[in-house]
Amino acid sequence: MVQLPVPLAVTCGEPAGIGPDLILTAFQNRAELGLPPFYVRTDPAFLKSRAQRLGISEDVAAVTPEEARATFARALPVVPTGDPIADTPGTEDPMSAASVVGSIRACVIDVKEGHASAVVTNPINKAALYKAGFTYPGHTEYLGALGSELWACTPCRPVMMIAGPELMVIPVTIHIPLKDVPGTLTGDLIVETARIADRDLKTRFGITRPRLALCGLNPHAGENGALGREDEEIILPAIDRLLAEGIEASGPFPADTLFHPEARKAYDCALGMYHDQVLVPAKTIGFDDAVNVTLGLPFIRTSPDHGTAYPLAGTGKARVDSFAAALRLAAVLANPKAV
Numbered sequence: 001m002v003q004l005p006v007p008l009a010v011t012c013g014e015p016a017g018i019g020p021d022l023i024l025t026a027f028q029n030r031a032e033l034g035l036p037p038f039y040v041r042t043d044p045a046f047l048k049s050r051a052q053r054l055g056i057s058e059d060v061a062a063v064t065p066e067e068a069r070a071t072f073a074r075a076l077p078v079v080p081t082g083d084p085i086a087d088t089p090g091t092e093d094p095m096s097a098a099s100v101v102g103s104i105r106a107c108v109i110d111v112k113e114g115h116a117s118a119v120v121t122n123p124i125n126k127a128a129l130y131k132a133g134f135t136y137p138g139h140t141e142y143l144g145a146l147g148s149e150l151w152a153c154t155p156c157r158p159v160m161m162i163a164g165p166e167l168m169v170i171p172v173t174i175h176i177p178l179k180d181v182p183g184t185l186t187g188d189l190i191v192e193t194a195r196i197a198d199r200d201l202k203t204r205f206g207i208t209r210p211r212l213a214l215c216g217l218n219p220h221a222g223e224n225g226a227l228g229r230e231d232e233e234i235i236l237p238a239i240d241r242l243l244a245e246g247i248e249a250s251g252p253f254p255a256d257t258l259f260h261p262e263a264r265k266a267y268d269c270a271l272g273m274y275h276d277q278v279l280v281p282a283k284t285i286g287f288d289d290a291v292n293v294t295l296g297l298p299f300i301r302t303s304p305d306h307g308t309a310y311p312l313a314g315t316g317k318a319r320v321d322s323f324a325a326a327l328r329l330a331a332v333l334a335n336p337k338a339v
Protein backbone atom coordinates (compact mmCIF):
# COMPACT_ATOMS: atom_id res chain seq x y z
CA MET A 1 0.00 0.00 0.00
CA VAL A 2 1.30 3.48 -0.87
CA GLN A 3 1.92 5.49 2.29
CA LEU A 4 0.58 9.06 1.93
CA PRO A 5 2.92 11.78 3.19
CA VAL A 6 2.31 13.28 6.63
CA PRO A 7 -0.14 16.16 5.98
CA LEU A 8 0.53 19.86 6.38
CA ALA A 9 -1.28 21.73 9.15
CA VAL A 10 -2.92 24.87 7.73
CA THR A 11 -4.15 27.78 9.82
CA CYS A 12 -7.38 29.54 8.96
CA GLY A 13 -5.97 33.07 9.21
CA GLU A 14 -8.37 36.00 9.50
CA PRO A 15 -11.87 34.57 8.86
CA ALA A 16 -13.02 37.84 7.26
CA GLY A 17 -10.16 37.69 4.76
CA ILE A 18 -9.37 35.51 1.77
CA GLY A 19 -7.61 32.72 3.71
CA PRO A 20 -10.74 30.51 3.87
CA ASP A 21 -11.38 31.11 0.14
CA LEU A 22 -7.83 30.05 -0.68
CA ILE A 23 -8.13 26.88 1.41
CA LEU A 24 -11.36 25.87 -0.32
CA THR A 25 -10.14 26.77 -3.82
CA ALA A 26 -6.85 24.96 -3.27
CA PHE A 27 -8.67 21.86 -2.04
CA GLN A 28 -11.09 21.93 -4.97
CA ASN A 29 -8.17 22.10 -7.43
CA ARG A 30 -5.72 19.95 -5.44
CA ALA A 31 -4.96 17.55 -8.29
CA GLU A 32 -4.33 20.21 -10.99
CA LEU A 33 -2.27 22.28 -8.56
CA GLY A 34 -0.21 19.27 -7.49
CA LEU A 35 -0.89 19.85 -3.80
CA PRO A 36 0.28 17.66 -0.94
CA PRO A 37 -2.31 16.53 1.64
CA PHE A 38 -3.25 19.13 4.22
CA TYR A 39 -5.80 19.79 6.94
CA VAL A 40 -7.09 23.00 8.46
CA ARG A 41 -7.65 23.99 12.07
CA THR A 42 -10.80 26.09 12.25
CA ASP A 43 -14.58 25.84 12.69
CA PRO A 44 -15.93 23.33 10.10
CA ALA A 45 -19.36 25.02 9.99
CA PHE A 46 -17.69 28.31 9.10
CA LEU A 47 -15.77 26.75 6.21
CA LYS A 48 -18.94 25.04 4.95
CA SER A 49 -20.69 28.42 4.95
CA ARG A 50 -17.84 30.05 3.01
CA ALA A 51 -17.82 27.12 0.55
CA GLN A 52 -21.52 27.62 -0.09
CA ARG A 53 -20.98 31.34 -0.63
CA LEU A 54 -18.26 30.56 -3.17
CA GLY A 55 -20.28 27.83 -4.89
CA ILE A 56 -17.72 25.20 -3.96
CA SER A 57 -19.39 21.83 -3.43
CA GLU A 58 -16.45 19.91 -1.95
CA ASP A 59 -17.18 18.06 1.29
CA VAL A 60 -15.80 19.47 4.54
CA ALA A 61 -15.18 16.79 7.19
CA ALA A 62 -14.53 17.33 10.89
CA VAL A 63 -11.63 15.05 11.79
CA THR A 64 -8.82 14.50 14.28
CA PRO A 65 -5.28 15.22 13.08
CA GLU A 66 -4.71 11.44 12.95
CA GLU A 67 -7.67 11.01 10.56
CA ALA A 68 -6.71 13.90 8.29
CA ARG A 69 -4.31 12.00 6.04
CA ALA A 70 -6.85 9.38 4.98
CA THR A 71 -9.67 11.94 4.62
CA PHE A 72 -7.91 14.28 2.18
CA ALA A 73 -8.77 12.24 -0.92
CA ARG A 74 -12.54 12.55 -0.34
CA ALA A 75 -13.15 15.67 1.78
CA LEU A 76 -11.40 18.75 3.13
CA PRO A 77 -10.20 17.64 6.58
CA VAL A 78 -10.90 20.22 9.29
CA VAL A 79 -9.81 19.81 12.88
CA PRO A 80 -12.32 21.86 14.91
CA THR A 81 -10.88 24.66 17.03
CA GLY A 82 -13.97 24.56 19.26
CA ASP A 83 -15.02 28.18 18.79
CA PRO A 84 -17.81 29.06 16.35
CA ILE A 85 -16.74 31.58 13.69
CA ALA A 86 -19.17 33.89 11.91
CA ASP A 87 -18.91 34.02 8.10
CA THR A 88 -18.73 37.76 7.46
CA PRO A 89 -16.32 38.36 4.56
CA GLY A 90 -14.66 41.76 4.73
CA THR A 91 -15.87 42.53 8.27
CA GLU A 92 -13.84 41.14 11.12
CA ASP A 93 -15.45 39.88 14.29
CA PRO A 94 -13.39 40.67 17.43
CA MET A 95 -14.67 37.36 18.84
CA SER A 96 -12.63 35.39 16.30
CA ALA A 97 -9.18 36.58 17.49
CA ALA A 98 -8.77 33.77 20.04
CA SER A 99 -9.58 31.17 17.42
CA VAL A 100 -7.17 32.74 14.91
CA VAL A 101 -4.27 32.69 17.39
CA GLY A 102 -5.31 29.28 18.75
CA SER A 103 -5.23 27.83 15.24
CA ILE A 104 -1.60 28.94 14.79
CA ARG A 105 -0.50 27.50 18.12
CA ALA A 106 -2.35 24.22 17.60
CA CYS A 107 -0.80 23.72 14.14
CA VAL A 108 2.69 24.19 15.56
CA ILE A 109 1.92 21.69 18.33
CA ASP A 110 0.72 19.27 15.65
CA VAL A 111 4.16 19.40 14.03
CA LYS A 112 5.87 18.94 17.37
CA GLU A 113 3.69 15.89 18.05
CA GLY A 114 4.26 14.38 14.61
CA HIS A 115 0.69 14.79 13.27
CA ALA A 116 1.79 17.33 10.67
CA SER A 117 4.99 17.76 8.68
CA ALA A 118 4.93 21.58 8.51
CA VAL A 119 2.76 24.63 9.18
CA VAL A 120 1.26 26.77 6.42
CA THR A 121 -0.35 29.95 7.72
CA ASN A 122 -3.04 32.08 6.13
CA PRO A 123 -2.98 35.86 6.42
CA ILE A 124 -3.99 37.47 9.68
CA ASN A 125 -5.15 41.02 10.22
CA LYS A 126 -2.37 42.20 12.47
CA ALA A 127 -4.16 45.33 13.70
CA ALA A 128 -7.26 43.30 14.64
CA LEU A 129 -5.16 40.88 16.67
CA TYR A 130 -3.27 43.72 18.41
CA LYS A 131 -6.65 45.15 19.43
CA ALA A 132 -7.53 41.78 20.95
CA GLY A 133 -4.31 41.73 22.99
CA PHE A 134 -1.95 39.78 20.69
CA THR A 135 1.50 41.01 21.65
CA TYR A 136 3.58 39.79 18.69
CA PRO A 137 4.08 42.00 15.62
CA GLY A 138 3.25 39.13 13.24
CA HIS A 139 3.40 35.37 12.67
CA THR A 140 7.18 35.43 12.31
CA GLU A 141 7.81 36.66 15.83
CA TYR A 142 5.01 34.52 17.35
CA LEU A 143 6.33 31.39 15.67
CA GLY A 144 9.79 32.15 17.05
CA ALA A 145 8.30 32.30 20.55
CA LEU A 146 6.38 29.04 20.00
CA GLY A 147 9.53 27.36 18.69
CA SER A 148 11.46 28.40 21.80
CA GLU A 149 8.65 27.30 24.11
CA LEU A 150 7.74 23.97 22.54
CA TRP A 151 11.17 22.79 21.43
CA ALA A 152 12.86 24.17 24.55
CA CYS A 153 15.84 25.10 22.42
CA THR A 154 17.92 28.20 22.91
CA PRO A 155 15.64 31.09 21.95
CA CYS A 156 14.71 30.71 18.28
CA ARG A 157 15.68 33.62 16.11
CA PRO A 158 13.04 33.72 13.37
CA VAL A 159 14.11 35.23 10.08
CA MET A 160 11.57 36.29 7.45
CA MET A 161 12.31 35.29 3.88
CA ILE A 162 10.18 35.94 0.82
CA ALA A 163 11.18 33.31 -1.72
CA GLY A 164 10.14 33.44 -5.35
CA PRO A 165 11.51 31.69 -8.43
CA GLU A 166 13.28 34.88 -9.50
CA LEU A 167 14.22 36.51 -6.22
CA MET A 168 14.76 35.60 -2.57
CA VAL A 169 14.94 38.36 0.02
CA ILE A 170 15.28 38.76 3.78
CA PRO A 171 14.52 41.90 5.79
CA VAL A 172 17.05 42.21 8.66
CA THR A 173 14.63 44.31 10.70
CA ILE A 174 11.05 43.14 10.28
CA HIS A 175 7.89 44.66 11.72
CA ILE A 176 9.16 47.90 13.26
CA PRO A 177 8.45 51.54 12.46
CA LEU A 178 10.77 52.98 9.81
CA LYS A 179 11.96 55.66 12.23
CA ASP A 180 13.31 52.92 14.55
CA VAL A 181 15.34 51.13 11.88
CA PRO A 182 18.66 53.02 12.19
CA GLY A 183 18.68 52.60 15.98
CA THR A 184 17.81 48.89 15.78
CA LEU A 185 20.35 47.99 13.14
CA THR A 186 23.50 46.59 14.72
CA GLY A 187 26.41 44.55 13.45
CA ASP A 188 25.29 41.62 15.62
CA LEU A 189 21.75 41.72 14.21
CA ILE A 190 23.05 41.67 10.63
CA VAL A 191 25.59 38.92 11.32
CA GLU A 192 23.05 36.73 13.19
CA THR A 193 20.48 37.12 10.40
CA ALA A 194 23.01 36.32 7.68
CA ARG A 195 24.30 33.26 9.58
CA ILE A 196 20.76 31.85 9.81
CA ALA A 197 20.17 32.63 6.14
CA ASP A 198 23.44 30.95 5.16
CA ARG A 199 22.69 27.85 7.26
CA ASP A 200 19.06 27.40 6.17
CA LEU A 201 19.75 28.11 2.50
CA LYS A 202 22.31 25.31 2.66
CA THR A 203 20.38 22.79 4.74
CA ARG A 204 16.82 23.47 3.60
CA PHE A 205 17.19 24.86 0.10
CA GLY A 206 20.24 22.84 -0.97
CA ILE A 207 22.31 25.85 -2.06
CA THR A 208 25.88 24.69 -1.49
CA ARG A 209 27.44 28.12 -1.07
CA PRO A 210 24.75 30.80 -0.71
CA ARG A 211 25.71 34.20 -2.07
CA LEU A 212 24.21 36.88 0.15
CA ALA A 213 24.00 40.47 -1.13
CA LEU A 214 23.46 43.08 1.57
CA CYS A 215 21.67 46.33 0.82
CA GLY A 216 22.93 49.60 2.20
CA LEU A 217 20.59 51.56 4.43
CA ASN A 218 20.98 55.00 2.91
CA PRO A 219 20.64 56.30 -0.66
CA HIS A 220 23.68 55.17 -2.70
CA ALA A 221 24.76 53.10 0.30
CA GLY A 222 25.69 56.33 2.06
CA GLU A 223 27.85 57.86 -0.73
CA ASN A 224 31.02 57.44 1.34
CA GLY A 225 29.33 58.76 4.45
CA ALA A 226 27.94 61.94 2.91
CA LEU A 227 24.37 60.54 2.89
CA GLY A 228 24.51 58.61 6.16
CA ARG A 229 27.13 56.68 8.10
CA GLU A 230 25.40 53.33 8.89
CA ASP A 231 26.60 51.75 5.64
CA GLU A 232 30.27 52.26 6.49
CA GLU A 233 30.05 51.99 10.27
CA ILE A 234 27.59 49.10 10.74
CA ILE A 235 26.93 47.17 7.53
CA LEU A 236 30.46 47.04 6.06
CA PRO A 237 32.09 45.74 9.28
CA ALA A 238 29.29 43.14 9.56
CA ILE A 239 30.10 41.94 6.03
CA ASP A 240 33.79 41.69 6.99
CA ARG A 241 32.82 39.52 9.99
CA LEU A 242 30.71 37.27 7.78
CA LEU A 243 33.50 36.90 5.23
CA ALA A 244 35.91 36.00 8.02
CA GLU A 245 33.49 33.18 8.99
CA GLY A 246 33.48 31.90 5.41
CA ILE A 247 30.00 33.22 4.57
CA GLU A 248 29.81 34.62 1.06
CA ALA A 249 28.46 38.08 1.83
CA SER A 250 28.86 41.16 -0.33
CA GLY A 251 27.83 44.82 -0.21
CA PRO A 252 26.59 47.14 1.06
CA PHE A 253 24.94 47.80 -2.30
CA PRO A 254 22.70 50.73 -3.18
CA ALA A 255 19.27 49.06 -2.96
CA ASP A 256 17.81 50.92 -5.93
CA THR A 257 19.98 49.05 -8.42
CA LEU A 258 20.13 45.63 -6.78
CA PHE A 259 16.94 44.10 -8.18
CA HIS A 260 17.08 44.45 -11.97
CA PRO A 261 17.51 41.13 -13.83
CA GLU A 262 21.26 41.45 -14.47
CA ALA A 263 22.02 42.40 -10.84
CA ARG A 264 19.95 39.47 -9.53
CA LYS A 265 22.27 36.97 -11.26
CA ALA A 266 25.07 37.87 -8.85
CA TYR A 267 23.41 36.62 -5.63
CA ASP A 268 21.07 33.96 -4.25
CA CYS A 269 19.41 36.09 -1.59
CA ALA A 270 19.32 39.83 -0.91
CA LEU A 271 19.28 41.05 2.69
CA GLY A 272 17.57 44.40 3.15
CA MET A 273 17.86 46.57 6.21
CA TYR A 274 14.10 47.12 6.55
CA HIS A 275 10.83 45.46 5.53
CA ASP A 276 9.81 47.48 2.47
CA GLN A 277 13.34 47.76 1.08
CA VAL A 278 13.23 44.11 -0.01
CA LEU A 279 9.54 43.16 0.16
CA VAL A 280 8.64 45.77 -2.45
CA PRO A 281 10.91 44.25 -5.14
CA ALA A 282 10.05 40.69 -4.08
CA LYS A 283 6.29 41.22 -4.32
CA THR A 284 6.57 43.35 -7.45
CA ILE A 285 8.55 40.68 -9.26
CA GLY A 286 6.74 37.62 -7.90
CA PHE A 287 3.44 38.54 -6.22
CA ASP A 288 1.63 35.41 -7.41
CA ASP A 289 4.33 32.83 -6.94
CA ALA A 290 6.47 34.07 -4.05
CA VAL A 291 6.17 32.43 -0.63
CA ASN A 292 6.87 33.75 2.85
CA VAL A 293 9.15 31.25 4.65
CA THR A 294 10.33 31.60 8.23
CA LEU A 295 13.96 30.54 8.64
CA GLY A 296 15.62 29.90 12.00
CA LEU A 297 12.78 27.77 13.41
CA PRO A 298 12.94 24.14 14.54
CA PHE A 299 10.02 23.44 12.18
CA ILE A 300 8.96 24.45 8.68
CA ARG A 301 6.55 27.35 8.19
CA THR A 302 5.44 28.86 4.91
CA SER A 303 2.67 31.25 3.96
CA PRO A 304 1.40 33.11 0.91
CA ASP A 305 3.24 36.41 0.42
CA HIS A 306 0.07 38.54 0.55
CA GLY A 307 -2.39 39.71 3.16
CA THR A 308 -6.09 39.38 3.93
CA ALA A 309 -7.37 41.29 0.85
CA TYR A 310 -10.77 41.97 2.48
CA PRO A 311 -12.51 43.29 -0.66
CA LEU A 312 -11.92 39.93 -2.38
CA ALA A 313 -13.07 37.71 0.50
CA GLY A 314 -16.12 35.63 -0.35
CA THR A 315 -16.11 36.78 -3.99
CA GLY A 316 -14.16 33.94 -5.58
CA LYS A 317 -11.73 36.47 -7.11
CA ALA A 318 -8.71 35.79 -4.89
CA ARG A 319 -5.88 34.11 -6.79
CA VAL A 320 -4.76 30.88 -5.16
CA ASP A 321 -1.25 30.76 -6.69
CA SER A 322 0.86 32.04 -3.79
CA PHE A 323 -1.02 29.86 -1.27
CA ALA A 324 -0.61 26.82 -3.54
CA ALA A 325 3.11 27.62 -3.87
CA ALA A 326 3.32 27.86 -0.06
CA LEU A 327 1.75 24.39 0.32
CA ARG A 328 4.08 22.84 -2.26
CA LEU A 329 7.18 24.50 -0.81
CA ALA A 330 6.29 23.44 2.75
CA ALA A 331 6.01 19.82 1.60
CA VAL A 332 9.37 20.00 -0.19
CA LEU A 333 11.16 21.65 2.74
CA ALA A 334 9.65 19.15 5.18
CA ASN A 335 10.70 16.19 3.09
CA PRO A 336 13.58 17.20 0.80
CA LYS A 337 14.45 13.58 -0.05
CA ALA A 338 11.03 13.02 -1.66
CA VAL A 339 11.82 15.54 -4.41
Ligand SMILES: NC(=O)C1=CN([C@@H]2O[C@H](COP(=O)(O)OP(=O)(O)OC[C@H]3O[C@@H](n4cnc5c(N)ncnc54)[C@H](O)[C@@H]3O)[C@@H](O)[C@H]2O)C=CC1
Pocket (backbone or CB within 6 Å): 018, 122, 123, 124, 125, 126, 127, 139, 292, 303, 304, 305, 306, 307, 308, 309, 310, 311, 312, 317, 318, 319, 320
Ligand atom coordinates in the same frame (compact mmCIF):
# COMPACT_ATOMS: atom_id res chain seq x y z
N1 LIG B 1 1.29 36.82 6.59
C1 LIG B 1 0.32 37.63 6.99
O1 LIG B 1 -0.43 37.29 7.90
C2 LIG B 1 0.13 38.95 6.33
C3 LIG B 1 -0.92 39.73 6.73
N2 LIG B 1 -1.11 40.95 6.16
C4 LIG B 1 -2.30 41.70 6.63
O2 LIG B 1 -3.20 41.85 5.54
C5 LIG B 1 -3.97 43.02 5.72
C6 LIG B 1 -4.11 43.76 4.41
O3 LIG B 1 -2.83 44.17 3.99
P1 LIG B 1 -2.52 44.82 2.58
O4 LIG B 1 -1.30 45.60 2.74
O5 LIG B 1 -3.75 45.48 2.04
O6 LIG B 1 -2.09 43.62 1.64
P2 LIG B 1 -2.91 42.55 0.82
O7 LIG B 1 -1.89 41.61 0.32
O8 LIG B 1 -4.04 42.02 1.57
O9 LIG B 1 -3.52 43.35 -0.43
C7 LIG B 1 -2.72 44.11 -1.32
C8 LIG B 1 -3.34 44.10 -2.73
O10 LIG B 1 -3.16 42.84 -3.33
C9 LIG B 1 -4.40 42.23 -3.66
N3 LIG B 1 -4.31 40.81 -3.34
C10 LIG B 1 -3.78 40.27 -2.22
N4 LIG B 1 -3.85 38.94 -2.26
C11 LIG B 1 -4.45 38.63 -3.42
C12 LIG B 1 -4.82 37.40 -4.06
N5 LIG B 1 -4.58 36.20 -3.49
N6 LIG B 1 -5.43 37.44 -5.27
C13 LIG B 1 -5.68 38.62 -5.85
N7 LIG B 1 -5.34 39.82 -5.33
C14 LIG B 1 -4.74 39.82 -4.12
C15 LIG B 1 -5.43 42.96 -2.79
O11 LIG B 1 -6.72 42.90 -3.35
C16 LIG B 1 -4.84 44.35 -2.73
O12 LIG B 1 -5.15 45.06 -3.91
C17 LIG B 1 -3.32 43.79 6.86
O13 LIG B 1 -4.15 43.67 7.99
C18 LIG B 1 -2.01 43.08 7.12
O14 LIG B 1 -1.69 43.03 8.48
C19 LIG B 1 -0.32 41.44 5.18
C20 LIG B 1 0.75 40.68 4.74
C21 LIG B 1 1.04 39.38 5.27
Ligand SMILES: NCC(=O)COP(=O)(O)O
Pocket (backbone or CB within 6 Å): 137, 138, 139, 140, 141, 279, 292, 303, 305
Ligand atom coordinates in the same frame (compact mmCIF):
# COMPACT_ATOMS: atom_id res chain seq x y z
N1 LIG C 1 4.54 41.63 4.57
C1 LIG C 1 4.72 40.28 4.96
C2 LIG C 1 4.44 40.14 6.38
O1 LIG C 1 4.39 41.11 7.09
C3 LIG C 1 4.21 38.77 6.90
O2 LIG C 1 4.33 38.77 8.28
P1 LIG C 1 4.14 37.46 9.13
O3 LIG C 1 2.78 37.55 9.69
O4 LIG C 1 4.37 36.28 8.27
O5 LIG C 1 5.17 37.61 10.19
